[in-house]
Amino acid sequence: MIGSLYSPASDHGAIPEIFGREEELAVLKSVIVPGGAALILGPKGIGKTALLSAAQRVASQAGFATGRAATTDRNDVTLARLLESLGVPLAARMGSRALERELLRWCDAHHCALFLDDADRANVGLLHTLRRVVLESSACTVAAARTGPADAPDRLRRAVFPTKEVRLGPLSPAAARSLARAAGVPPGLVKEVVRRSGRVPVAVVEMARRHRYMRYQIGGRVSWDLLLADLRLSNRL
Numbered sequence: 001m002i003g004s005l006y007s008p009a010s011d012h013g014a015i016p017e018i019f020g021r022e023e024e025l026a027v028l029k030s031v032i033v034p035g036g037a038a039l040i041l042g043p044k045g046i047g048k049t050a051l052l053s054a055a056q057r058v059a060s061q062a063g064f065a066t067g068r069a070a071t072t073d074r075n076d077v078t079l080a081r082l083l084e085s086l087g088v089p090l091a092a093r094m095g096s097r098a099l100e101r102e103l104l105r106w107c108d109a110h111h112c113a114l115f116l117d118d119a120d121r122a123n124v125g126l127l128h129t130l131r132r133v134v135l136e137s138s139a140c141t142v143a144a145a146r147t148g149p150a151d152a153p154d155r156l157r158r159a160v161f162p163t164k165e166v167r168l169g170p171l172s173p174a175a176a177r178s179l180a181r182a183a184g185v186p187p188g189l190v191k192e193v194v195r196r197s198g199r200v201p202v203a204v205v206e207m208a209r210r211h212r213y214m215r216y217q218i219g220g221r222v223s224w225d226l227l228l229a230d231l232r233l234s235n236r237l
Helices: 022-031 048-061 075-085 096-109 124-136 152-159 173-182 187-197 201-210 224-233
Strands: 037-042 065-070 112-117 140-146 164-167
Touching: 022 037, 022 048, 022 140, 022 164, 037 048, 048 065, 048 112, 048 140, 065 075, 075 096, 075 112, 075 124, 096 112, 096 124, 112 124, 124 140, 124 152, 173 187, 173 201, 187 201, 187 224, 201 224
Parallel strands: 037 140, 037 164, 065 112, 112 140
Antiparallel strands: none
16 A cells, blocks of 8 residues: 555644556656656646655665655755755765765665655756756656646756656546545535545545634534635645
8 A cells, every 4th residue: 555645734644545546656656767757747736745655655665765855945955855865974064066976976876766846946956966867877766846837847857857747637536535535524525525626635635634623614514615715825725
């Protein structure tokens, strides 16, 4: 069973598996080989991080040393987090160039798989580093990026990820129902949650978690419109 991060950022209730992403996960499994690279694309809340985590679990089970980081505005911070998650001891005050050399050295000497979330924030310097890692070492790399009006996905494709691409959309109705049940939605509310969530995974899970909160109760009934508006205001959707 593949673990996931469909659970919300706070109040972590573990959802035991991903739902409805079997074909997408199969594509990612195919690139978890030396030199493999893939890009997960989709809007906010659609399950990119969950699928990235599932792929990371697959890589760990296949014997890869896995490194994981969320992209930040500072390349040195992102690279340091990748290296630290690989278990690489770092000297104090290493700059981006030194960290890049260390990542290349480590990936060349070990069986590594790198996982980068929020890759739409990656700048030219970080993309150059990732390209070098893919081309010059035996590491495989999987990144997740948000789609939108910016050209970040195109930049990522050109720079690093020309081969495999996984684009995520809403879950199927059956998968959304399974996720809702696993997240604890009462049977009588599953249909309503699936409909109002748009079958977006984060919306399903957050609706399951929050529907009992008193601030969303009006006249003894759940105000789904209020709950969903709150999710958007809190940047969850």
